Amino acid sequence: MTRKLIVVGVSHRTAPLSIRERLAVPAEQLSAELDAVAKRAGLAEAVMISTCNRVEIIGTAEEPVRAERAMLDYWNGRVLPEQIDSHVYRHVGREAARHLFRVASGLDSMVLGEPQILGQVKDAYGVAQRTGTVGMQLGRSFERCFGVAKRVRTETALAAGNVSVSSIACDLAEKIFGDLKDRRVLLVGAGKMSEVAARSLTASGAHLYVVNRSPARAQSLAAACGGTPRPLEALATELAEADVVISSTAKQGYVVTYDLMQAVCKIRRYRPLFVIDIAVPRDVDPRIDSLRNVFLYDMDDLQKVSRENLAARERAIVPAEEIIEQELGELERFLRSVELTPTIVALRERVHGVLRAELERTLPKLAVDDASRRKLEAMCDAMANKLLHQPLTELKQGETGPEGANLVEAVQRLFGLDASAPRSGKGPQSAESPEPALAAERGSKH
């Protein structure tokens, strides 16, 4: 019987954090955990993805229903006394492959189209390869899913335009200053959000200065982000030196007033200045946006950009799903062709084998000479070939048709063939339980 791709998991869509966190597996334990789950659930191949937004197992099994039950039981032990069942999604066959493609492309992510998930899927696949739980079918499915994710990224706008406020601010700074290397970034106030934005700016080579009412907080934030703390009294001089200002104080009223900025502009000889005001209430007088070469963006502006970019990503969902459907077809065709060849070989061996065996048993009783013996053998082969002609033609034609998979499975069942087992010559019984198949594939990985 052929193995089916199966996915069982929980994600931000189906399970609350309280469940996900109990199922999440730390990176260093992933390999052992994967090995244990695969054995217990009787999976021939398995990959385990564990991120903060999803924990899922992708595997291949001959009996998907049994494997799924075993995986659920395994997880139920973790979340007692709750029951995991209502939080789990499960997919089999084409649906499972589609799910994998969608996850890797970022279609199933909390932030649509975010790029990290592809790296996480690749890492999970790498762990599974090292653990030895990846065979041909999963290997091919994952390779295909990496290709799909790349196509979606380049051919659609699913990953285009940043949606997080801090990365939008960073993008804008680059659109004003080009290279951010050696530019001066000034943090006014020490909010969490400004820290995130400052980090992405300094990652591009900018220098960071921190002005805060509490010198201790300025000190600690500067130390955390590799910046220099400055006293609050130095605000005007720092504004005159800065290229990018990120303001996020908790103060009521403007910290950067129009008059202050007007004076600063003269001192800085109207060099461009990008001011990001992410404080609510606002820190910066909105009128400074009209000053020469001063560009002011507040929280509303950044969130508007974020919404627009997200809307553009949402428009890319349909074309992305189309790519996934195309690639699913490709994957199925490939897997079917891989399955078909051993089935044809096994069917031929079976029919020829039976006829030859019967001939061998009968020949001694007939006392025929060599010439007649050869004729009888030839007759046997001809009978086999004639019998096989129609079924083989149908099988080969079915390779591209929709009923191909059913046909292969039917032939395997009718003739008691097992094409998925490694052809070790043990015969059709060699892979009745999935364990030997798993062991054989693991052996072949080393």
Place this chain on the structure above:
Amino acid sequence: MSFVTVLFVATALAYVAAAMLFSAHLRGRGATSERWATRTLGLAIAAHVAFLGTDYALSGRAPLSTMHETLAVLSLLIAVSFLATMRRHRLVVLGAFITPVTLLLFLGAALRGPVGRVPDGVRSALLPFHIAVNVLGLAAFALAFAVAVAYVIQEQLLRKRQLGGIFQRLPSLDVLDSLGFRLVTIGFPLFTLGVITGSFWAVRLGSASPTNFSAGQGFAVLAWLFFATVLLSRVAGGWRGRRAAIGTMLGFLCAMVAVGGYVLRGFGG
């Protein structure tokens, strides 16, 4: 239609096609439009060279001896220097602004005025020098003009928070600002020499008295003043970004009015 005319029309059409492709690329229509736009511009340049060569072979005159021929050379120089410099710096998108300028100047070459040739009285050894420095200076200014237009658009988009396709495709404000400044710096000394030699003529012909100052000369001096202000104010502080860009645009437009006056009325103003 003569062969030269066919080449002229072909060149103009190729520039139109290139301008349309560059503009489509700027607006984000089609992924391969940038490559095709560059190729089409290359084709236009080839046709342009063929046109100039044929024209020279048929007329026997050097390409710079009439005003319309000078315009044909100037537009070729702009297109070639654009392709030669901007491709390396991934600024091909600016073709959307530069190609139309090239096209307009090239079309100006078709306006053969009644007094196309330089009057014999004005001929001197200085003439080729005067024309050459002006052509080189104007080519740099034309590029600076296109860059300045891109700057003004980009700044406007940033201020209006329209951060879509065009904003993403155009280079950063800093790149546009410093590139524009560099181009003005290159063009200015050349154009200065052009204006000085031009004034020298005007004096020799006795037309430079305050009462007899032609509009063309006036606009040339005005253009020179704009560019001088762009350069000086930047060094002295203040005229960065939008102001410098607008100064550059006005300077180039004045220079074009001066050139246009000559094209329509012949040499000498």
